[in-house]
Amino acid sequence: MTNWLPNLDNDPDQGRKGPLYLRLAERIEADIAGGILPPGTKLPPQRNLAFDIGVTIGTVGRAYNLIRERGLVSGEVGRGTYVMDPKAAGLVAPASPSEPFGGTRSTFVHSGLIRLDSTAAVEVGQAELMGSTLTEITRQHPNEIASYSRSLPASWRDAGVRWLSGAGWSPDGESVVPTLGAHSAILAAIAAVTVPGDKIAFEDLTYCSAARSVNLMGRRSIIMHTQNGSATPEDFERLCAQQHPKLVFLMPxxxxxxxxxxxxxxxxxxxxxxxxxxxxxIEDEIYGSLVEDGHVKIAAFAPERTFVIGGMSKSVAAGLRGGWVACPPHLAARVHTAHKMVTGGLPFLMAELTARLVNSGDADEIRARVRNEVRSRGAIARQALAGIEFSTQPLSAFLWVKLPDPWLSATFKNAALNEGVLIDDEDEFKTGRTEKTFHRVRLGITVPGSGEELKNGLTVLRRLMVTDNASYDSYS
Incomplete structure (x- = not known):
């Protein structure tokens, strides 16, 4: 371990405003690029660093999460966070100020890597449909685009009703709140019905950005153990009786x-x-929007206490930050206020674009294309990984792959990165520290630019899986 401490006071970019966690993450990146933190260096434990530089552990945690997402470090629960080799990771310096997206940022960009670490909606020509609609909006609503959104047009709610409905269930329009994506909808619902100190139950594997966010909000995430990929009613009732959570987050x-x-x-x-x-x-249906034959919603059985969350990122376009939350009766106004408080408000352009795409049927057309491509890529994945244990579904944007012995999840992630493939290990989805080990990785199939690129990445991973890793050195 190094005695390194980030010198934020002498940060050359200190004049640039921004969240402290982001400044800390960029300082770590700069020190890695400058050789101050060479490959293999173990970063200080989050609690220790927070104490040494006088910030909250949540700030350090967010910074560490960010640099891990950028492929600069690897981490394993109970082992620590280590600097990876930028050359082995295929990282290059950012563009110069004269180049697109250049400037003062010290952020690295990925070059030549196959990205199986994301599940954004596959590119199927969304730009053409979205571009014409954007042009129309800017021509028709120049004043609204130039100002703040001060109202919720009925068309925005109507779009939410249409998008969230399924399997015989449909929300009341007055209960729907348009949001800046599904993540902000989750946080708004939590902020509306809980207070700091309340316990929020998450499955032991889940969308962990939500769990980490509630901890930053002063709530306490607690772990609900699962069997075969889902929390059972028995596990849920045991947790309720013993821990008394105020809210449970589910992705059914x-x-x-x-x-x-x-x-x-x-x-x-x-x-x-x-x-x-x-x-x-909270019933998160962000991936459920890909399913053609919808499943009955939990909200159909408990409408008085269920928030249904939906968005566009997995089935239309991840860059389109549009989503909705259908609230229990009489809570929409409270959730709308909470959303404004946690996000700063809903931009007119994004909300109007999202609503028009849905209400016109263009979003359904894009989603149909995305579904076809997901089916095609799923078939490629099943063929490439034949004989290897994994869980998926025909319209799933990812596979949950069981690693052959003796591979460990984090070690395999590092090996894949050294071979030019980005993946997510199981720690990315763990709500907190647990003795449970799954020896699995998640492989997203929607971000590679083509089916051929996906096949190439999976071929690399298959070769690694069937190779004994006894001689593998994470930092060679």
């Missing part, structure tokens, strides 16, 4: 990362348990 359709879909009897039982213990429910 195409669960991330296990690709499991919760059976209807589980959904019904979960709703009944939540009602008995007075627990709010």
């Amino acid at each position: 359709s195409l669960h991330n990362p296990t690709a499991f879909t919760m059976p209807e009897d589980y959904r019904r039982a979960t709703a009944e348990i939540a009602r008995r213990y007075n627990v709010w429910i």
Whole structure:
């Protein structure tokens, strides 16, 4: 371990305003680029660094998460966070100020890597449809674009009703709140019905950005253990009786990362348990929007306590920060206010574009193209990984792959990166420290530019999986 401490006071970019966690992350990047933190260096534990530089542990945690997402470090629960080799990772310096997206930032960009670490909607020509609609909006609403959004047009709510409806369930338009994507919808719902100190239940594997965010908000995330990729009603009731959570976060359709879909009897039982213990429910349907034959929603069994979350990032376009939350009765105004407080407000251009795409049917057309491409890529993945254990579904944007012995999840991630492939290890989805080890990785199939690129990446991973890793050196 090094005695390194980030010198934020002498940061050459200190005049540039920005969140402290972002400045800390960029200082770490700069020190890696400058050789101050060479490959293999173990960064200080988050709690120690927070104490030494006088910030919260949440600030350090967000900075470490950011640099890990950028491929600069690797981390394993109980082992620590280590600097990776920028050359082995295929990282290059940022563009000069005269180049596009250049400037004063010290951010590295990925070059020549195959990205299987994301599940954004696959590129199917969205720009053409979105571009014409944007042109129309800017011509028709120049004043609204230049100012703040001060109202919620009925068309924005109507789009949410249309997008969230399915399997015989449909929200009331007055209960729908348009949001700046699904993540902000989750935070707004949590902020609206909980207070600092409240416990929020998450499955032991889940969308961990939500779990980390609630900790930053002063809530406490608690772990609900799962079986075969889903929390069982028995596990949920035991947790309610012992820990008394105020809210539970669930992804019942195409669960991330296990690709499991919760059976209807589980959904019904979960709703009944939540009602008995007075627990709010967030039903995240961000991946569920890819499913053609929708599953009955938990909200159909417990409408008085369930928030249904939906968005565009997995099925239309990740850059289109549009989403909605359908609220229990009489809570929409509170959630709308909470959303404004946690995000700063909803930009007119994004909300109007999202609504028009949905209400015109263009979003459905894009989603149909995305579904076809996901099916095609899923077939490529199943063929490339034939004989290897994994979980997926025909319209899943990812695979949850069991690693052959003796591979460990974090070690395999490092080996893949050294071979030019970015993937997510299991730690990316763990709610917190747990003795449970899955020895799995998640492989996203939608971001590579073509099916051929996806196949090449999977071929590399398959070769690694069937190779004994006894001689593998993370920092060679």
